Amino acid sequence: MTKKKDTTIDEKLNDLDEQIKAFLDDIEDWKTNSDTTACEETGISGLDDNFGYVRESRYVDKGVTYFIPVNPKPEGEYKLEELVVFANEEDTYHERRKNKLYFKSDTKKVLRITMWIRKVTGNDPSNGVLFSLYREGCRVPVFKRLEQIDPDGFEYSFTYEDTGKLLPGRYFLLIGNMENDLEAKSPLEIMGTQLCYRFRILTEGTYLPKPKVRRVSVSRPDVQETVCGTSGKLDIKVALKGYIEDTYDFCAYCYNTDHQLIGKVETDAKLISKGSNTWLKFSLESAYIWVAGDYSLVFVYNEEPAYVFSFHLSSQAFVQCEVRELQPDSFHYLMVKYCEKKVVWQGRICKLPGMRNIRERFVSLIEETVFDELCRRKGVEITKRNKHFVMIGAESSIQPKVATCLSSMFSLGNIQMDEVDATSLITSKNSLNPYEEVNTLMSNRLDSTIFLKQFSALLSPNGFTGVT
DSSP states (O other), rough: HHHHHHHHHHHHHHHHHHEEEEEEEEHHHHHOTTTOOOOEEEEEEEOOOHHHHHHEEEEEEEEEEEEEEOOOOOOOOOEEEEEEEEETTTTOOOHHHHHHEEETTOOOOEEEEEEEEESSSSSSOOSSEEEEEETTTOOSSEEEEEEEOOTTTTTEEEEESSSSOSSSSSEEEEESSEEEEEEESSSOEETTTEEEEEEEEEEEEEGSSOOOOEEEEEEEEEOOOOOOOOOOEEEEEEEEEOOTTOOOOOEEEEEEEEEEEEEEEESSSSSSSEEEEEEEEEHHHOOOOOOSSSEEEEEEEEEEEEEEEEEEEESSSOOOOEEOOOOTSSSHHHOOOOGGGHHHHHIIIIISOOOOHHHHHHHHHHHHHHHHHHHHHHHHOOOOOOOOOHHHHHHHTHHHHHHHHHHHHHHOOOOOEEEEEGGGTTTTTTTTTTTTHHHHHHOOOOTEEEEEEEEGGSSSSSGGOOOO
């Protein structure tokens, strides 16, 4: 009995020695292999051999070894023009280009993968497309999914509903049996035999503690003698209290006194912990000329506007900043939270020079809309407001176009613009009903806007009061 027990212990010790040796070999591989080195191939698990993906290889990326699939054939059978990962079924241009997906902390996460592809040759592909999602730092994928794609199709989508595995962090999606199209808008990087799409999953800022800003400094780079009168860049340093996790993402929007967007920066730089502070350093570049004057820099974390840094730009190398915390009803909070998320508003409202009054009016309408939504949730009737507006200026052919844009920007809810010369309303064609033209014009106006040219004619002695 004793001899049998000793043998069992020896076998276990030998197994432990082999496991330790294998572990040390893996460490040695990580040290010696470069970031793009593919290692030995092993069998792939979780997929039917008939699908063709029967092998996987070890691949080192940023110091971590991952087990990734190997394509069934040396070359992909599809060409990829574009691939986008959406969050929770959202489909906006704004979300489409950022590679940053924001989720509420208390909702189920859903990823929708959409791609635009074409087959490589005239023959139908013999293998499907394998998708493998990895979280950076984890050697095995979060999920694998094989899709049989219509070879004659162009756009293809599918969804993945999370079961609690998608924590905030950095991810990459591997796509097998696929090559970059030569005319692709944004070619993907290649990892082994797979195409690789990187993105981040983040929590919306309203569900995170607001970082505390201790101090801010704005300066020009040493190589610049002056920044005023140039389109140079500004260096910004922000000291945040305590330790800030990597799950926070920061950006900043810069406005002039007309509330015109001068520049925006995504601060992808790493956070630097020093003492009791965490430092964030970034540079703000603008396509516009910096002129002496006042500027406002809106500081945003995870798409939640948090602070505005006010400073005066002059010939001085260093600029003093005033830090003010934003509230949900603040002008700059509403400007960034709503206007900057829509591409059409970015072009028509945020970036056009001048237009200070229009921007202020637009933001006030956003505030009213938010209040109306609150009334609806509470079962209170919303406030009815005057939707009319007057344009003052010389008559010109461009005025109808401007009026159409203003109607759209002011969210009047009208889809049709009817242009009417006001002078035609002065002289009545029906003596029995002198207001027939006016009544006809004003009936059934729920879905259209009337643009009255020569409006001053109605204010003259021969206006409505003088209709005969």
